[in-house]
Amino acid sequence: MPEASEFADLARFRDQRDDPVPDVVFTLHPEPELVWRNELGGLTYRVGDRYVKWSPRTAGIELARERNRLLWLEGRHPAPRVAAYGEDHEAEWLVTDGLAGEHAVGDTWRERPSEAITAIAHGLQAIHAVPVDDIARGWESWLLRTPPELGTRPPILNPVLVHGDACAPNTLISHDGAWVGNVDFGDLAVGDRWADLAIASMSLDWNFGEGHQDEFFAAYGTGRDDERIRYYRALWDLES
Structure with missing residues (x-):
């Protein structure tokens, strides 16, 4: 959840800094575009017409929670459709279809x-x-x-x-x-x-x-x- 100052400078939440792009993101698109970075090290990329959220285990964010909720929401409310989910010992990732807007x-x-x-x-x-x-x-x-x-x-x-x-x-x-x-x-x-x-x-x-x-x-x-x-x-x- 964001702090009150989080959105004062949106550019810093789209800065890759010196962190490498996770390998799994490159498997989805050769030129991923970082669109968001949260304070816990989670990254969101645009990969073609889809988006991938990548979250390190250290962040304490469980992307499986969001996957399960999005699956339930499908057909009930305009929300990203789940395209893929994966995990390993270092991180989780969630791939969704893009929405208009x-x-x-x-x-x-x-x-x-x-x-x-x-x-x-x-x-x-x-x-x-x-x-x-x-x-x-x-x-x-x-x-x-x-x-x-x-x-x-x-x-x-x-x-x-x-x-x-x-x-x-x-x-x-x-x-x-x-x-x-x-x-x-x-x-x-x-x-x-x-x-x-x-x-x-x-x-x-x-x-x-x-x-x-x-x-x-x-x-x-x-x-x-x-x-x-x-x-x-x-x-x-x-x-x-």
């Missing part, structure tokens, strides 16, 4: 924040509307934890499918400003919609500057719930 914090959308914010809200509405009757049970996620130091969790009045990492870059937007899909589903689970709304609204400050949160809640179709916002932001910070 650009992530919501690209240069285009920083200049058109209202459209981006509306698209982010519409994407979360769509996720939260996915029926969960046949969802796999036992999926772990930060949003389901109840650390005693945070006190009593606010009651979940209407459980929904929760993205689990609803930061702005995980929404994809078409050239005309419409929401077209979402990415990064490793923490997908059934829970409180406010686990998404609290983090999505917070990430707007990081990506577009302060002053957009009420616009986001209006686009989603809800007023603020400060109790749940405080709880889920505190849980996010504790688990990140």
Whole structure:
């Protein structure tokens, strides 16, 4: 999960530095393009029309979790389709088909924040509307934890499918400003919609500057719930 400063300089998250490109990535495409680097050493490459996430064992990120969730999501919500998965003693990798659209914090959308914010809200509405009757049970996620130091969790009045990492870059937007899909589903689970709304609204400050949160809640179709916002932001910070 990202820190508040993560998106201040997007270029540094597309810098290969001195790290070698993993061999498995070269097997997929002779000229892979690095599109994201997380703080734990995980790398995401564009390889032709597909993307490959590569995560070292030391990162503590289980790409198998995301693979399982994406397989379940197929046909239920616009999300990357799993093309391949692999692992060895050093790393895991997940290959997915590309989706149309650009992530919501690209240069285009920083200049058109209202459209981006509306698209982010519409994407979360769509996720939260996915029926969960046949969802796999036992999926772990930060949003389901109840650390005693945070006190009593606010009651979940209407459980929904929760993205689990609803930061702005995980929404994809078409050239005309419409929401077209979402990415990064490793923490997908059934829970409180406010686990998404609290983090999505917070990430707007990081990506577009302060002053957009009420616009986001209006686009989603809800007023603020400060109790749940405080709880889920505190849980996010504790688990990140």
